[in-house]
Amino acid sequence: MPAPKPNNNNKDNLSKSALRRQREREQRYQTILQAAETLFATEGYHKASMEQIADAAEVSVGAVYFYFKNKEDLLIQMMDEIGYLMRSILGTEFKKYGATIEGFKQAGYAFFEDFCINYPERAAIVFRESVGKSALVEQRRKELFDKCTGDVLNALTAVSENEGITFKGQFSTEVIAVSVMGIYERVAYHYLLWQNKTEDLKHIGRDAVAFIVGGVKNLFEEASCI
Amino acid sequence: MPAPKPNNNNKDNLSKSALRRQREREQRYQTILQAAETLFATEGYHKASMEQIADAAEVSVGAVYFYFKNKEDLLIQMMDEIGYLMRSILGTEFKKYGATIEGFKQAGYAFFEDFCINYPERAAIVFRESVGKSALVEQRRKELFDKCTGDVLNALTAVSENEGITFKGQFSTEVIAVSVMGIYERVAYHYLLWQNKTEDLKHIGRDAVAFIVGGVKNLFEEASCI
Amino acid sequence: MPAPKPNNNNKDNLSKSALRRQREREQRYQTILQAAETLFATEGYHKASMEQIADAAEVSVGAVYFYFKNKEDLLIQMMDEIGYLMRSILGTEFKKYGATIEGFKQAGYAFFEDFCINYPERAAIVFRESVGKSALVEQRRKELFDKCTGDVLNALTAVSENEGITFKGQFSTEVIAVSVMGIYERVAYHYLLWQNKTEDLKHIGRDAVAFIVGGVKNLFEEASCI
Amino acid sequence: MPAPKPNNNNKDNLSKSALRRQREREQRYQTILQAAETLFATEGYHKASMEQIADAAEVSVGAVYFYFKNKEDLLIQMMDEIGYLMRSILGTEFKKYGATIEGFKQAGYAFFEDFCINYPERAAIVFRESVGKSALVEQRRKELFDKCTGDVLNALTAVSENEGITFKGQFSTEVIAVSVMGIYERVAYHYLLWQNKTEDLKHIGRDAVAFIVGGVKNLFEEASCI
DNA sequence: CATGAATGAGGATTCATTCAT
DNA sequence: TATGAATGAATCCTCATTCAT
Numbered sequence: 001m002p003a004p005k006p007n008n009n010n011k012d013n014l015s016k017s018a019l020r021r022q023r024e025r026e027q028r029y030q031t032i033l034q035a036a037e038t039l040f041a042t043e044g045y046h047k048a049s050m051e052q053i054a055d056a057a058e059v060s061v062g063a064v065y066f067y068f069k070n071k072e073d074l075l076i077q078m079m080d081e082i083g084y085l086m087r088s089i090l091g092t093e094f095k096k097y098g099a100t101i102e103g104f105k106q107a108g109y110a111f112f113e114d115f116c117i118n119y120p121e122r123a124a125i126v127f128r129e130s131v132g133k134s135a136l137v138e139q140r141r142k143e144l145f146d147k148c149t150g151d152v153l154n155a156l157t158a159v160s161e162n163e164g165i166t167f168k169g170q171f172s173t174e175v176i177a178v179s180v181m182g183i184y185e186r187v188a189y190h191y192l193l194w195q196n197k198t199e200d201l202k203h204i205g206r207d208a209v210a211f212i213v214g215g216v217k218n219l220f221e222e223a224s225c226i
Numbered sequence: 227m228p229a230p231k232p233n234n235n236n237k238d239n240l241s242k243s244a245l246r247r248q249r250e251r252e253q254r255y256q257t258i259l260q261a262a263e264t265l266f267a268t269e270g271y272h273k274a275s276m277e278q279i280a281d282a283a284e285v286s287v288g289a290v291y292f293y294f295k296n297k298e299d300l301l302i303q304m305m306d307e308i309g310y311l312m313r314s315i316l317g318t319e320f321k322k323y324g325a326t327i328e329g330f331k332q333a334g335y336a337f338f339e340d341f342c343i344n345y346p347e348r349a350a351i352v353f354r355e356s357v358g359k360s361a362l363v364e365q366r367r368k369e370l371f372d373k374c375t376g377d378v379l380n381a382l383t384a385v386s387e388n389e390g391i392t393f394k395g396q397f398s399t400e401v402i403a404v405s406v407m408g409i410y411e412r413v414a415y416h417y418l419l420w421q422n423k424t425e426d427l428k429h430i431g432r433d434a435v436a437f438i439v440g441g442v443k444n445l446f447e448e449a450s451c452i
Numbered sequence: 453m454p455a456p457k458p459n460n461n462n463k464d465n466l467s468k469s470a471l472r473r474q475r476e477r478e479q480r481y482q483t484i485l486q487a488a489e490t491l492f493a494t495e496g497y498h499k500a501s502m503e504q505i506a507d508a509a510e511v512s513v514g515a516v517y518f519y520f521k522n523k524e525d526l527l528i529q530m531m532d533e534i535g536y537l538m539r540s541i542l543g544t545e546f547k548k549y550g551a552t553i554e555g556f557k558q559a560g561y562a563f564f565e566d567f568c569i570n571y572p573e574r575a576a577i578v579f580r581e582s583v584g585k586s587a588l589v590e591q592r593r594k595e596l597f598d599k600c601t602g603d604v605l606n607a608l609t610a611v612s613e614n615e616g617i618t619f620k621g622q623f624s625t626e627v628i629a630v631s632v633m634g635i636y637e638r639v640a641y642h643y644l645l646w647q648n649k650t651e652d653l654k655h656i657g658r659d660a661v662a663f664i665v666g667g668v669k670n671l672f673e674e675a676s677c678i
Numbered sequence: 679m680p681a682p683k684p685n686n687n688n689k690d691n692l693s694k695s696a697l698r699r700q701r702e703r704e705q706r707y708q709t710i711l712q713a714a715e716t717l718f719a720t721e722g723y724h725k726a727s728m729e730q731i732a733d734a735a736e737v738s739v740g741a742v743y744f745y746f747k748n749k750e751d752l753l754i755q756m757m758d759e760i761g762y763l764m765r766s767i768l769g770t771e772f773k774k775y776g777a778t779i780e781g782f783k784q785a786g787y788a789f790f791e792d793f794c795i796n797y798p799e800r801a802a803i804v805f806r807e808s809v810g811k812s813a814l815v816e817q818r819r820k821e822l823f824d825k826c827t828g829d830v831l832n833a834l835t836a837v838s839e840n841e842g843i844t845f846k847g848q849f850s851t852e853v854i855a856v857s858v859m860g861i862y863e864r865v866a867y868h869y870l871l872w873q874n875k876t877e878d879l880k881h882i883g884r885d886a887v888a889f890i891v892g893g894v895k896n897l898f899e900e901a902s903c904i
Numbered sequence: 905c906a907t908g909a910a911t912g913a914g915g916a917t918t919c920a921t922t923c924a925t
Numbered sequence: 926t927a928t929g930a931a932t933g934a935a936t937c938c939t940c941a942t943t944c945a946t
Contacts, residue, residue: 021908051936066908071938211405215442218437277921496811501916513932581810666896671888738905741907
């Protein structure tokens, strides 16, 4: 879990006041990050100025720079936290069902019904505001998506092993995993970021997941019938 | 095909020299657009300055402003041209096979093997550089994707009618169409923009298309077996 | 002689208006440089802001950046021009007397009575404002002083050859040349920059030169008597 | 010797612990000064931040401000200490030889062979980092150089009286003193700060001193032969 | 005494856009 | 039409200094 930066992590030997100060520091770090998140999501990364962010977080510009190296760092820390959250939501659900097709579906549902609906700003950050901003951000975004793709890949492998089925022929499961991520991403972008159909997102997500599962099943030896 | 902005007069009543001037104008318009495209794709929309673009196109800054209202307009015109190209490539292939599943697959192959491989910079523009730049650009991007989604939707409908099959139950074909676009987009982003695996893109694309078609077939009444 | 930067130096084929524009460009370059010189000399390099400089030169901030890469560049161009002027003044005088001891003395007089008295701001730049500002500036300053030291060295050699005398023993003429520069520099700093004794500078300079010449003569074989 | 600012109480009536605290205070004062000295010399006065200095001295930023009014004060105290050291080195040597020409030479040797070689960072401070920083610093620097010039002046007078000789005519011995300082300064700057020729500094210094002494002798009535 | 988080004024630099020629 | 010099608002970032704990 991403931790605030200025952090001499000796959780022992801390006086009460030191503990409180550390707590305040973490709180302020989160406040700033939250303010930036909202501004990036609503105004856009470039339009949101460091001064606006400081204002929104009710701190001085200098304070923002005390907690974050620069604007880019702010975005990167944000992506890390969001990435962690997103993977938690998906992973938790999947594990709850013990690596089954059902778990795979539930994870998909959770993406739309938990992540997208409850954290639309965060979806805006990962899917829109972090795209093509700088080499470093792009690199980080790649790493995040690689991890997610890896998760999906592992899930697929686990399911197939678990349910005693194998993939047909020479299919690249990695491409499947990337495709699954693509569906999640674009469906969220389209219906959440563009059309703001928060209400319908549940049904939409169910359909998308059905499409994914259908596609996946089709690649399984036994499941296939054509 | 989008036409140059200044003076899209009718081609009648034009003297030879006027014709030549018009030709030159169109050429220059394209030169600038091409220079901007390359710079946006390599440097990024924000890092590429109008002066750099002018330099690359071997014209003055003022000339760029003669052909394009502003930087945003440059990006928008670019998106329009790229959108037109992309839809042409997909549509042409699909029609060639008379609205069949085969045509649907061939269109997918064409996306990866023609569009992505031959125009990687243009892929970078639609999938990366036009994301989250401004309200207007975002709006235009939405329209472009809506059109593409519509194309896919129409294709799916045409195929189902053509091959005498219907979609199972209550499934939203629009969501399917959006998902298909998502797969195209992310697979291109992942393997072309991030990993630059131009060589492998053919095989990767084939797998992605197989996944799509599997998912789609699964949603057809007759095609389903589970 | 340092020339303005933006300069496509084809002095042929230039229309009247082009010539005038070029003239204006060079003039503006000089105006900005002059304004910066005065501000650097009076306020100090760091205290003088780019905005102040622009204001003083009656141009916009952007214009300053059109002619100079950055603040450091402004200082460096300035140093180059001042270095050129200083060496001209010294060299011209020396040559006028045909590489004799008299010429050496006259050059020294010219340093105080022409350079220091007529261009006190420029003296402030070379001797004060360019000291310890940045690695690049320091490098440039070193080069300038190296050239000056070289000039003095050449002068000493020329004089000794010219007047048929040789240096005693193993003395490093380079060290002598550096010392001579040191005298010029500190006397100027002390009496001009610190005490502003413009009136007395003539006499002061004469004494300093007498000291130098005495020291130098003492190093000549024939001239020595101890 | 400059004493620490806070609490320069008399050393009477002090308990043991008070004495220890005072000792610690002086030590800390010196530690900070030393850290700042190194940073100013290596990074430059402006580039070195108060935080860096605090870090290097292993104290908090607040502590630095407890011992020194502000950054400027840090530099000024430093200059005072360095000035004291430099004058000690020169004066001690001169006195050792009882105000003779020999003592004058030895003092010069000591400048190069003791001060410059053993304290190059301090040379960097007086000759480079304290130049043109602020009005106050410049004032202090002037005072320091005035004292040094005064020392040289007194030495010259003492020597002439001591050895029963007088200066020729109307020569300003002050100008000579300033010139001598100029030689010391520039030779140190050139060979130590620019060329880092620590090895050769002994020989270089000897040549410089020879030049000075030659010049000086030439100004004495009896010593002169031309 | 010591700490170090917070402040916020200040400054360099960029760059889209304009417009006289 | 074309040019490119000029504009100046906008923005990121630094850092000396303060002060509550």
